[in-house]
Amino acid sequence: MARGLDLSRLALPGQDWRQHTRFYFAVMLTLSVVSLFLLPPYLNERQALLERGQHYVSTAELLNHFVAYPGMPPFWTLARRFLTPFPCVAAVYLLYGAVNNFLRCRSGARSDYTLRRLRDPWEYRRRCFALPVLAALLCLLLFALLTGVYYAIYLRFTPPEWLPPAGQRFWG
């Protein structure tokens, strides 16, 4: 890992943090790849709108469109399935990681006794909770980043007249 941040100091002594980190990045990569599957439904919607815009529309059809075809769905309606795994995984990392570390200090031996006897009052809490919190924060950061990128694509490549009214574009 980066020299500036020695993760072994944030992990419980003896914990295989390298393996955990490798697994974590594999999960993040998988989630990022899965989020790419958001693009085909968006492009399909866009294509459908383009095709509808190109052929002749009768007055009756036009009236019908106003009722049945409102334009591009709000961003989150398209993205929900592909981006919600990020906060879910963040929550799992935070809760499972913290509880697991807490219990780990009490299984096989009471190593928490040693950690709680150290001069630094934060050492015990840091080693139990820092990595799960860091993992959850990084996951949320990636979620925010990808959401931003996909939303920018949505706004950039959707003709303005097909976008939902301002204020309803993200959530609907």
Place this chain on the structure above:
Amino acid sequence: MLELKNVKKRYGAKEALKGVDLRLPRGEIVGLFGENGAGKTTLMKSILRLVRFEGDITLDGESVGRSNIEKLSFATSEHSFFPDLTARAHRDFYAEHFPTFLEKRYASLTDFFALPADKALKSFSTGQKNQFEVVLALSQGADYILMDEPFAGNDVFNREDFYKVLLGLLTERETVLLSTHLIEEVSDFIGRAVLLRDGVIVGDVQTEELDDRGETLLDYVKTTYHYRADRVARALEEMGEDGT
């Protein structure tokens, strides 16, 4: 001086310590005796601030806290090491976190007990785990070494060796508070015996005094505890009467 004043601890409805007063000057080896549930472990955990309690516990006049917690070390039968860490990595961890860590003593003791340096603690035998637990407590460089049943699971030869090593090892400034059920075994090794019963200190005596009185430590404990030697015979007799 480690001083406890009116220390009380309650677990729900059960009162584990009922106002314990105790003074441990430097350089003493003190045996802490009592039946299971008498409060020995709770007393040690209170000293180490591992449990909340009422009352005052001071170390050389200062309340036990982050500034002086390093003066206390702890060896427990529950073990307080890191099971996934090797002995060598424990040495490094202790050397980093306890500035007074005694590297030489650690090396001598691990050599003496032939403890493997590069095996994770979880793969040690029970006896080796106990030995390592005590080695860490003795090597931390603490002034007050608390040991709670440290030899549970060790064979008699092992324990015997340990007492001898301990006696030869300790300096005048080191105090040991040793909780154990092995009263006879430690009687030649301790200088003072403290008896705890139902969360109250019921006996506190220098072993020299007992020697002067011609009384053994075991007799003292039995007398103080009002041990009824005939209770087993009576129970057997009663059981025999109705044939059950």
